[in-house]
Amino acid sequence: MAEPGLKELSATRKPKLGHFIVEFATPGIGHILKSAGCDFVLFDLEHSGFGFETVKSALRYFEAAQLPAIVRVPSREYHHIARAMDMGAEGLMLPMVGNPAEVRHIIDSMKYHPVGKRGVALQVAHDRYRPGSVADKFVASNRRTTLFCQIETEEGVENADEMAAIDGVDCLWVGHFDLSVSLGIPGEFDHPKFKQAIEKTVAAVRKHNKALGRLVPTVEQGIELNAQGFDFICYSGDVWVLHNALAEAIGKLRAGCKEVG
Template sequence: MSGPSLREMSGSTEPKFGHFIVEFATPGIGHILKNAGCDFVLFDCEHSGFGFETVKAAIRYFEAARLPTIVRVPSREYQHIARALDMGAEGIMLPMVSTPEEARFIVDSVKYVPKGNRGVALGIAHDAYKGGEVLAKLAAQNERSAVFAQIETKEGVANADAIAGTDGIDCLWVGHFDLSCSLGEPGQFQSKTFLDAIETVAQACRKHGKRLGRLVPDVATGVEYRGKGFDFLCYSGDVWTYQAALKAGIDGLRAGCAEATKGGK
């Protein structure tokens, strides 16, 4: 990796910009995102329908472009966490993390001994199929792996301080839609309840020196949340970006051609 790793990014409060992939797991996607200026990619397996065979291939595409990859796994189950890591994911994002006990289980599943109890498999995708001294490889993987815990529930907000204080958690990532639903105000992102919850999570991250992230649908929201202390900012997703650009072009063509036709009469 020629640029900073996710763990290195997690040591800095400088903004990091990425993109959300839910549809286009094509061979060129890594280079497309890298050349668009992305610092990282968030690859979704919770809502996309991607299976682990696709994850394994997509991570190679991102590695080829030297673009650090966060894989959002479908659940907090050990099998999902460990398999994504074995396939080479640098970062793991877990949905609906609501208690410090859940956070500790996640770290235990991500890290090898002595920091956790992840099952050992060496000389495979995550270490580029290389040999080497076992303890050194375990330590290197522990240093490499980054953990992004999604705060998406009212309980998660209440426990944000304890979750952020869990050793091995690198970033709290606000799942804004699910959080607004859990707070009883679906989609009300400017409500006092929602904004108070955001500040509670931000304070927890500041206190424990952890990073703070979220998906932002547009530039204005990203700038707004940078002001709230967010530093991992994932700009929109592949489907919505492509669709918006295509719609703008088609709408422009339709309007322009209609005007040209009218003028030619």
């Protein structure tokens, strides 16, 4: 039985738990995350330095592990969006989406006719190099591709309701650090302005029955945010998980080991 894809996952409000990859695009990474129990992976191009050759390889690793992958592209430029789709990205995340016009441009860039205006490339990575009818491929691709719009600005919060209402938007994803900066309160996540922005975003997704996601640094915060209405919970990233686990172990070893001689 096939694992549920991102489209199916985003249609439910049950918790979806994943991990953020910014450094280790190794051949085994998909199987490691799948074995650890992840429901999805968020693969970053905005801050990682990964290029599209790496994306193309990494997506094959995730496919082999049957782990749905969201690719965060670095901008809303057509060539970034369409290339990620052609490489086989099932989910697409866009940073700092601010208004409905930007959302419609994204949908035009990632969806085939008649939903969008994406340039046609068939029997390549995104359709697993398989032959088939053009009409069937358009329908399958448009049904499969899943859009995650990042709410990272004051403008995005103000327009969250309108953006969540658009057919083709599957999830609003809060970029908490950039949102706090845009609100003029960098890193102040307990500030009333930040809390009000979150409440407004939560109300938008509830009204339109869309998913809501966020990166979280701790298990405790993930549980707390799930109770607030977040259902895509991305726990930490590869760099920080490795660093923190190793630092803890090395610290304990250093404290417990005695100097000999």
